Amino acid sequence: MATGGNKTGLTLGVFSFTLFLSASLMFAVQPMAGKMLLPLVGGTPAGWVVAMAFFQVMLLAGYLMAHAFSGVPAQRHGMLYVLALLAGAVFLPVSLAGHEGFDSIAGPGRIFLLLTQALAVPFIALSATSSTLQRLFTTTRHGSSDDPYFLYVASNLGSFAGLLLYPALIEPLLTLDQQSRCLAGGYVLLIALAGVCLALSGESSQQKTAAKSGGKLSWKRQLEWMALAFLPSSLLMAVTTYITSDIISAPLIWVLPLALYLLTFVIAFSKKPAVSLRLMEALHPYIICIGILFVSLIRADWLFSWIGVLFYLVIFAGIALVCHLRLASLRPLDDSRHLTAFYLMMSIGGALGGVLNAFIIPNVFDRLIEFPLLLLVSFMLHKDFKPSSGTGIAIIALAVLSILLVNTPPMSLGTDTMHARVLLFRILIVAVPCALFLFRRSLRPAYLALGALGVFMISQFVIGDQSEILSIRNFFGTVRLYDTARMVDDKELTIRTMRHGSTTHGMQMLGDTRLEKTQTAYFTQQGPLGDVFSALKPRKVAVLGLGAGVTNCYTAPDREFTFLEIDPAVVDVAQNKFAFLSKCVSKRPPTIIVGDGRLEFAKLKEKFDLLIIDVFTSDTIPTHIVTREALKTYFEHISPGGILAMNISNRYFELWSVIATTASTLGLSAEMKADLSPGRPFYSSPSLWLVLSKDPPPPLAKRGWRPVRPSETLRPWTDNYTNLMAALSFGGVGNGLK
Numbered sequence: 001m002a003t004g005g006n007k008t009g010l011t012l013g014v015f016s017f018t019l020f021l022s023a024s025l026m027f028a029v030q031p032m033a034g035k036m037l038l039p040l041v042g043g044t045p046a047g048w049v050v051a052m053a054f055f056q057v058m059l060l061a062g063y064l065m066a067h068a069f070s071g072v073p074a075q076r077h078g079m080l081y082v083l084a085l086l087a088g089a090v091f092l093p094v095s096l097a098g099h100e101g102f103d104s105i106a107g108p109g110r111i112f113l114l115l116t117q118a119l120a121v122p123f124i125a126l127s128a129t130s131s132t133l134q135r136l137f138t139t140t141r142h143g144s145s146d147d148p149y150f151l152y153v154a155s156n157l158g159s160f161a162g163l164l165l166y167p168a169l170i171e172p173l174l175t176l177d178q179q180s181r182c183l184a185g186g187y188v189l190l191i192a193l194a195g196v197c198l199a200l201s202g203e204s205s206q207q208k209t210a211a212k213s214g215g216k217l218s219w220k221r222q223l224e225w226m227a228l229a230f231l232p233s234s235l236l237m238a239v240t241t242y243i244t245s246d247i248i249s250a251p252l253i254w255v256l257p258l259a260l261y262l263l264t265f266v267i268a269f270s271k272k273p274a275v276s277l278r279l280m281e282a283l284h285p286y287i288i289c290i291g292i293l294f295v296s297l298i299r300a301d302w303l304f305s306w307i308g309v310l311f312y313l314v315i316f317a318g319i320a321l322v323c324h325l326r327l328a329s330l331r332p333l334d335d336s337r338h339l340t341a342f343y344l345m346m347s348i349g350g351a352l353g354g355v356l357n358a359f360i361i362p363n364v365f366d367r368l369i370e371f372p373l374l375l376l377v378s379f380m381l382h383k384d385f386k387p388s389s390g391t392g393i394a395i396i397a398l399a400v401l402s403i404l405l406v407n408t409p410p411m412s413l414g415t416d417t418m419h420a421r422v423l424l425f426r427i428l429i430v431a432v433p434c435a436l437f438l439f440r441r442s443l444r445p446a447y448l449a450l451g452a453l454g455v456f457m458i459s460q461f462v463i464g465d466q467s468e469i470l471s472i473r474n475f476f477g478t479v480r481l482y483d484t485a486r487m488v489d490d491k492e493l494t495i496r497t498m499r500h501g502s503t504t505h506g507m508q509m510l511g512d513t514r515l516e517k518t519q520t521a522y523f524t525q526q527g528p529l530g531d532v533f534s535a536l537k538p539r540k541v542a543v544l545g546l547g548a549g550v551t552n553c554y555t556a557p558d559r560e561f562t563f564l565e566i567d568p569a570v571v572d573v574a575q576n577k578f579a580f581l582s583k584c585v586s587k588r589p590p591t592i593i594v595g596d597g598r599l600e601f602a603k604l605k606e607k608f609d610l611l612i613i614d615v616f617t618s619d620t621i622p623t624h625i626v627t628r629e630a631l632k633t634y635f636e637h638i639s640p641g642g643i644l645a646m647n648i649s650n651r652y653f654e655l656w657s658v659i660a661t662t663a664s665t666l667g668l669s670a671e672m673k674a675d676l677s678p679g680r681p682f683y684s685s686p687s688l689w690l691v692l693s694k695d696p697p698p699p700l701a702k703r704g705w706r707p708v709r710p711s712e713t714l715r716p717w718t719d720n721y722t723n724l725m726a727a728l729s730f731g732g733v734g735n736g737l738k
Helices: 002-041 047-069 074-089 108-127 129-137 148-173 176-200 206-212 219-247 255-268 277-297 306-329 338-364 370-381 390-404 417-438 445-461 528-536 568-576 597-603 628-636 655-664
Strands: 468-474 477-488 491-500 503-510 540-544 560-565 591-594 608-613 638-647 669-675 687-693
Touching: 002 047, 002 108, 002 129, 002 148, 002 176, 047 074, 047 108, 047 129, 047 338, 074 108, 074 129, 074 176, 108 129, 108 176, 108 338, 129 148, 129 176, 129 338, 148 176, 148 255, 219 255, 219 306, 219 338, 219 370, 255 306, 277 306, 277 370, 277 445, 306 370, 338 468, 370 390, 370 445, 390 445, 468 568, 477 568, 491 568, 528 608, 528 638, 528 669, 528 687, 540 597, 560 568, 560 597, 568 591, 597 628, 628 638, 628 655, 655 669, 655 687
Parallel strands: 540 560, 540 608, 560 591, 608 638
Antiparallel strands: 468 477, 477 491, 491 503, 638 687, 669 687
């Protein structure tokens, strides 16, 4: 008896660890592939979203393969799965270096194709692990073989491990080559463990199969599985984009919503979930109402802080948990052959959510509106939603109308929109609790959803932000323009500001020809960049990152500017909505090259006296811009006596030390200056600049610049190794700079 217990314990342990290992490999390869992409296709801000969509589509392909194999006996299914793993091993260790040759503006299609060439086969094989091993487990003699879904918890715990260990241990300790070799080693171990699982399984008897036969699956049930997986997947990307673009673009912020997403799976598919489906379905309409009230209507200061991030993540986790609990309650227990169909529909839903957010929404919507929209749409998956009822028809009609009007500017009320928002919020904060109390016996969840939809439409289309005059959204992010009035020297001026994500990229004072050409934001004459131009007096200047074009107003009769900008929307706005490029005239009009700064700069044949790098989007650090290989390329195009000036202003990283350490390997010296004076002009933004030079540096010491010594503890960054965690400093000098 003890021997049988030991054997079933061994069976459970082997199957659980194999699933854990497979999921760990899947979630470790994703950030590794993202890092490998940077030097090849440039620092596209939406690259991670496309990579997530790629991996979701490959996950779908893996489940589709497993589902196709489900038509054969379980052990033969397992053998085919092992053969697929062996085919994937041919592509290891993973390397993207042999797939170069893409344009420097790598759109989503090109990035998707690049990842497909290098990673599709092994990742598809990895993706087939969960449903295949769970099917094999049903053929064992383990006491829980009739309900193998609890093994999904082991898979999700492995996902947690891969997700959290990568930034904490793998990235700081290993180069990309070493990471790839370790991945290959783990993959070989997985093949061996898969063989052991196959050996522990057995063919189900015909009697057992007949007893468990649940008949043919209905399309309605399969579509329900798909929808319940689609909504959390799309909402995951929506909340990640919303937080990083509109609230706070902190390092590795994408880990938090993804971790919560996995946690909801762990809870939902546990044998005894810690939270009941009944409770979450009761809370669902209230979560929607609270989310819409704060996301769309009132935007208090605390919402733009870490407390705000926590608030939005709680809203997201609540909706995801409702969907995943309901999904788990609908899993097929009557026929093991339906297990692969269940995971196939789940993966189709997840992939569709990824494709929607990565490829469709950025090209359809001109603003970040998908998060509140998806909150509202989630009610259509509630058990009490009746599409044929009066409220159901009203909800569907208003939701469709909201989507059709999504790019429509708000109505002009001729009043302060913030005052209107606050007034409406105060009315609702009193009226809603009263209504809940008075109608507590007859109030239906659909009424709450309908009310939330009404508040959303009013906040978006009636009392929206009227200082926003333009919003352009594309693959690279969202560019917004704001016009606000300000009295300057007893004269009312219009201050036009460009924001890209959560960062100000330039401003201009309109209404006074004397001030229109004034350098603003991080580029003022009184600031560090003004020191550089005064000391160096460069003739030929290259700038990585156009912004509003403010730098072009450092005019001189013999000066030439070349700008390199990856986002075509930024170029369009700088040329047509700001006057810096047209009214500030040097030797010739500025040259503008559209493409990734590092890749395009390497193609130039000329040399420059000054190279300015200003390419950080919010606090997202495109590390491929500051590696040893990148610095070497820059100085191959910098004239003798020339310098590189880098705007390293951000809130979360102390970059000067690691950049100086990296630069020292090329014989470069580094100096830095922070412009944090409270006496700065109102049009000046706090900034932190670093200057690198090969020859004796320009005379900047008298202007407050200080040398930066290489660190003895930090490792230089290369295309093969970067470690952002080593430069992380939430309360450092950079705090408050952007």
